[in-house]
Amino acid sequence: MRGVSFISLAVLLLLATLQEVRSHGDQPLAKIDIRRSTLALHASAYVNASPAILGLKGQTTEWVTLEFSSPNPSVDDWIGVFSPSNFSASTCPEENPRVYTPLLCTAPIKYQYANYSSPKYKDTGKGNLKLQLINQRSDFSFALFSGGLSNPKLVAVSNQIAFANPNAPVYPRLAQGKEWNEMTVTWTSGYGINDAEPFVEWGRKGGDHVHSPAGTLTFDRNSMCGAPARTVGWRDPGFIHTSFLKELWPNAVYTYKVGHLLVNGTYIWGEKHQFRASPYPGQNSLQRVVIFGDMGKDEADGSNEYNNFQRGSLNTTRELIRDLKNIDIILHIGDICYANGYLSQWDQFTAQVEPIASTVPYMIASGNHERDWPGTGSFYGNMDSGGECGVLAETMFYVPAENRAKFWVTSLLLETKDLEQRPRTATLKQKEECKRQWYSTDYGMFRFCIADTEHDWREGTEQYKFIEHCLASVDRQKQPWLIFLAHRVLGYSSGTSYAVEGSFEEPMGRESLQSLWQKYKVDIAVYGHVHNYERTCPIYQNICTNKEKHYYKGTLNGTIHVVAGGGGASLSPFTTVQTTWSFYRDFDYGFIKLTAFDHSNLLFEYKKSRDGKVYDSFRISRDYKDILACTVDSCPSMTLAS
Ligand SMILES: *[C@@H]1O[C@H](CO)[C@@H](O)[C@H](O)[C@H]1NC(C)=O
Ligand SMILES: *[C@@H]1O[C@H](CO)[C@@H](O)[C@H](O)[C@H]1NC(C)=O
Ligand SMILES: *[C@@H]1O[C@H](CO)[C@@H](O)[C@H](O)[C@H]1NC(C)=O
Numbered sequence: 258m259r260g261v262s263f264i265s266l267a268v269l270l271l272l273a274t275l276q277e278v279r280s281h282g283d284q285p286l287a288k289i290d291i292r293r294s295t296l297a298l299h300a301s302a303y304v305n306a307s308p309a310i311l312g313l314k315g316q317t318t319e320w321v322t323l324e325f326s327s328p329n330p331s332v333d334d335w336i337g338v339f340s341p342s343n344f345s346a347s348t349c350p351e352e353n354p355r356v357y358t359p360l361l362c363t364a365p366i367k368y369q370y371a372n373y374s375s376p377k378y379k380d381t382g383k384g385n386l387k388l389q390l391i392n393q394r395s396d397f398s399f400a401l402f403s404g405g406l407s408n409p410k411l412v413a414v415s416n417q418i419a420f421a422n423p424n425a426p427v428y429p430r431l432a433q434g435k436e437w438n439e440m441t442v443t444w445t446s447g448y449g450i451n452d453a454e455p456f457v458e459w460g461r462k463g464g465d466h467v468h469s470p471a472g473t474l475t476f477d478r479n480s481m482c483g484a485p486a487r488t489v490g491w492r493d494p495g496f497i498h499t500s501f502l503k504e505l506w507p508n509a510v511y512t513y514k515v516g517h518l519l520v521n522g523t524y525i526w527g528e529k530h531q532f533r534a535s536p537y538p539g540q541n542s543l544q545r546v547v548i549f550g551d552m553g554k555d556e557a558d559g560s561n562e563y564n565n566f567q568r569g570s571l572n573t574t575r576e577l578i579r580d581l582k583n584i585d586i587i588l589h590i591g592d593i594c595y596a597n598g599y600l601s602q603w604d605q606f607t608a609q610v611e612p613i614a615s616t617v618p619y620m621i622a623s624g625n626h627e628r629d630w631p632g633t634g635s636f637y638g639n640m641d642s643g644g645e646c647g648v649l650a651e652t653m654f655y656v657p658a659e660n661r662a663k664f665w666v667t668s669l670l671l672e673t674k675d676l677e678q679r680p681r682t683a684t685l686k687q688k689e690e691c692k693r694q695w696y697s698t699d700y701g702m703f704r705f706c707i708a709d710t711e712h713d714w715r716e717g718t719e720q721y722k723f724i725e726h727c728l729a730s731v732d733r734q735k736q737p738w739l740i741f742l743a744h745r746v747l748g749y750s751s752g753t754s755y756a757v758e759g760s761f762e763e764p765m766g767r768e769s770l771q772s773l774w775q776k777y778k779v780d781i782a783v784y785g786h787v788h789n790y791e792r793t794c795p796i797y798q799n800i801c802t803n804k805e806k807h808y809y810k811g812t813l814n815g816t817i818h819v820v821a822g823g824g825g826a827s828l829s830p831f832t833t834v835q836t837t838w839s840f841y842r843d844f845d846y847g848f849i850k851l852t853a854f855d856h857s858n859l860l861f862e863y864k865k866s867r868d869g870k871v872y873d874s875f876r877i878s879r880d881y882k883d884i885l886a887c888t889v890d891s892c893p894s895m896t897l898a899s
């Protein structure tokens with residue numbers, strides 16, 4: 258009985274949705290085949306989901322149990338998770354080769370085969386499944402399909418379930434501000450500026466707390482550049498808030514929680530977290546940095562998603578959480594979550610990294626899977642961003658890029674109170690400028706210069722000027738550890754994709770930059786994009802400048818190039834070609850950790866994600882005079898500060 262009434266409700270909802278879609282015409286792909294969608298619905302088929310209300314104790318993640326039955330089971334039946342619950346079950350043609358099956362006009366958040374926990378399903382027609390859901394600002398339904406992924410036919414739809422407060426503020430993420438003593442907190446909620454005032458309550462641990470206001474951003478379907486982000490992958494992003502916590506005391510521990518003050522005077526709170534403020538630039542204290550690229554996200558319940566190839570991601574996340582007390586800052590250098598236009602996966606990613614990003618600054622760089630889209634000003638005209646063209650990455654994570662301010666003002670549907678003073682529409686040129694995500698950030702004795710490989714970096718470009726300024730303006734006596742970061746391999750990689758080019762680099766990668774790295778004595782350059790680990794000798798113009806492998810005393814005479822793209826996305830093979838400069842290669846998931854003990858001693862470690870153990874390492878031990886020493890093409894020493 259229950260099952261039947263749910264189905265008729267589902268059919269009604271479905272029809273209502275279809276009509277709405279037609280009347281508004283906001284889903285251009287929705288060529289609805291009602292007959293096909295509804296005929297497969299079977300009176301004795303059902304899906305029951307429980308519990309009906311999630312997060313009663315304020316949790317943002319919960320497990321649900323499904324029980325389902327079909328009178329005509331087959332081996333490729335599957336269950337799709339939908340949110341909002343009132344989805345369209347019609348199939349839509351692909352518009353972008355990166356759109357994978359199932360091609361429903363509303364993409365499921367994730368899906369699982371009906372036999373996953375019930376191997377006898379294809380004989381008995383009965384099954385059950387446990388799924389983990391996160392709070393994503395809307396309710397959920399679960400639908401049983403036959404016909405496999407490529408020709409889905411709706412058999413039954415479940416009851417709807419929801420989090421107690423779907424709008425709750427969730428997944429806070431920290432990032433360094435533009436000043437060394439500023440931390441930014443960014444989070445997601447279902448509260449727009451007309452519903453509530455967003456803020457952060459924060460202060461020294463055990464001391465007085467204050468409220469700091471937050472800005473609010475959102476965007477609509479028209480901000481997306483193409484399919485699937487604009488079509489089947491679109492999902493309302495809710496509201497993204499950022500607050501700036503200023504004038505922090507170096508290394509002091511702060512506690513904070515995000516909140517919203519509703520118009521009726523009620524406060525809605527996020528969870529309490531704490532972080533340690535960044536050290537003063539040049540400060541001598543223990544400083545530990547983790548760097549990796551290409552991590553992505555994966556489902557703890559084993560279910561499948563679009564672009565389902567980041568199986569190493571949960572191991573990396575687990576090991577980072579395990580070692581979190583010994584990590585001060587994280588740099589995720591591009592290919593953040595591989596949502597590739599399926600917007601709900603940004604929520605999945607921010608939920609996955611919440612324990613990390615809510616505790617230490619989580620700094621991102623732009624990768625092809627965030628930014629690239631034809632005709633939008635990206636250096637490459639491919640479709641790797643799935644139509645996101647950088648908007649999701651720029652909105653979901655804060656970076657202290659100079660162009661960010663312009664971006665905030667003009668590129669999005671900006672929701673601030675002094676809107677009158679700000680231009681409402683941006684020119685195309687402004688929009689493109691705002692998507693340039695290069696920036697520099699200091700952490701104590703470290704200076705990081707973070708390039709954006711999805712925009713031109715060659716001599717004569719604005720980015721080249723930025724890179725030179727970033728490298729030249731650091732005072733190496735105070736900040737001896739100079740690190741260059743980028744997504745694509747501008748330096749050296751033996752990955753097959755780069756080896757076939759014969760130059761072992763992104764085309765035109767190092768030609769203009771290597772003289773800068775040499776002149777300004779960059780110690781280490783780290784890249785992602787190639788999904789493995791590799792370390793070179795200190796090198797300049799293809800020649801090792803130092804033959805030592807594990808302990809560098811005095812000058813390096815070149816830069817050590819590292820690929821750390823094994824964050825979690827499917828691994829990339831190496832060429833069998835041997836080079837003189839490649840010191841260590843690992844075809845596995847992992848990340849690197851830099852530990853600065855003081856101004857003279859740095860430890861580099863490569864750890865595997867499977868066990869968190871160190872598999873490659875080296876030390877640098879040197880004095881300021883070693884940095885000043887002349888080497889090939891770097892005489893005399895050229896820092897603006899000196
Ligand atoms: C379906 O969900 C969308 C998004 O939440 C909502 O705008 C719409 O009103 C819903 N339609 C029905 C029929 O419930
Ligand atoms: C479960 O379903 C998948 C997908 O159709 C199929 O590949 C697999 O063989 C099935 N397993 C069993 C035990 O039937
Ligand atoms: C204020 O509004 C919220 C959300 O609508 C509601 O849950 C709460 O009970 C209201 N509080 C008061 C005091 O009216």
Ligand SMILES: *[C@@H]1O[C@H](CO)[C@@H](O)[C@H](O)[C@H]1NC(C)=O
Binds near residue numbers: 568846866868
């Ligand atoms: C994740 O780590 C476990 C050991 O903790 C290992 O067995 C498994 O193979 C790893 N997964 C991947 C994809 O590397």
Ligand SMILES: *[C@@H]1O[C@H](CO)[C@@H](O)[C@H](O)[C@H]1NC(C)=O
Binds near residue numbers: 802803804813887888
């Ligand atoms: C670095 O280069 C200088 C000048 O070419 C040379 O004298 C020195 O031996 C080199 N150091 C190492 C460690 O190779």
Ligand SMILES: [Fe+2]
Binds near residue numbers: 551625744785
């Ligand atoms: Fe990439």
